[in-house]
Amino acid sequence: MVEKVRNWFNGLTKEQVLKFLWHIFLVVLGTFILSFGSGVFLVPFSIVSGGVTGIGILLSDFIPVDISAYIFSWGLFLLGLIFLGVKFSLTTLLSTIIYPVMLSILLRTNIASSIVQLIEPEAILSATGEITNIFSIEDINGTLLICGIVGGACVGIGCSLTFLGGGSTGGVDILSFIFNKFFGIKQSLLFFLFDASIVGAGLIVDIVHGSSFRFLAGLVGIVSAFICSFMVDLVYVSSQGAYMVDIISDNYEAFINYSNKELNRGCTIFEGTGGYTNEPKKIVRIVFNRRELTKVKDAIAKIDSKAFVTFTQTMLVGGEGFSKLQESRSNAIKTLQKSIKKHKNDK
Secondary structure, eight states: OHHHHHHHHHTSOHHHHHHHHHHHHHHHHHHHHHHHIIIIIITTTTOOOSHHHHHHHHTTTTSOHHHHHHHHHHHHHHHHHHHTOHHHHHHHHHHHHHHHHHHHHHHHSHHHHHHHHHHOTTOOBOTTSOBOSOOOHHHHHHHHHHHHHHHHHHHHHHHHHHHHTTOOOOTTHHHHHHHHHHHOOOHHHHHHHHHHHHHHHHHHHHHHHTOHHHHHHHHHHHHHHHHHHHHHIIIIIHHHOEEEEEEEOTTHHHHHHIIIIISOOOOEEEEEEOTTTOOEEEEEEEEEOGGGHHHHHHHHHHHOTTOEEEEEEESOOOSTTSOOOOOSTTHHHHHHHHHHHHHHHHO
16 A cells, blocks of 8 residues: 555656645645634634534534534535545545544643633633633623634634645535535525524524523624635635736727736737727736736826726636646645556556
8 A cells, every 4th residue: 555655656746746745734734723713712602603613512512512523524524425426525534634633632632721711811611622601791792702703714714725725624515515516506605504504503592592691602603704704705715816907098009018018917909899989999908916906007097097997806817927727626636646547557
């Protein structure tokens, strides 16, 4: 077995090995940040913001949160293996292994309790990392909100790094992929519905408990879920996207010159016809990074303030001047599979 693995890696180029290791590092780092945010900021304060951790908090009166994480993470992984296949399941395997282990380490050692007591010195944590003494709203409302924001940000950043590494955090997201495959429902809608259901269930449970602290924690969970979504958009979506501008101007040559010499980017010229004047028009299209948006707008205003411009936010840009276009999120696995196949064919 060891010899086979060694032969597989011998079939990879140095660049492919480094890329694979970088992807693995991102998945591990992302899963660690996800675990840290959940174990230190969400679980101790019973903040339900969705996902496997949210389900664990809901069931914490009957089973410890980390044990729930093991059960649901591996149960959903097996569902993914059955309904989505081996290739998809491999992208979630690393996070499925690491996440519940890291959560147990944080909750069952003094790591989480030490940090929580820095945040709230009077907090008393159980053996599984949950606060056992209930505070009044006046004592802890600010602390709850801060923990919800920081915890949601950590979860969002962790998920984003995992996605950038070509992996997936798995968990409840697997249900979204299964429903999308068999019923054709949009994944973005499914992600929202499943997380909203968990957060909504958390609010119902908190109302049943009749605790002001628990109910406030449930409301903070909604804020935390939005912060998580915002961070995914900021870290993952923003890193993949850019802006595109179409410029219609009689002074189009000046825009071409600006794009080539000052912005240091190429551009594309389209032939158009004015719908009202029926006159031929040149359309200059420039694609640029998000950080260059203000710079480009100012340049357009300076060159021709009367130019007709349309800015479009893109989801993904690859090629010359941008990051090399990668394969799908399972690119690291596909690279290994191609190398293994090539190695076998060479034999």
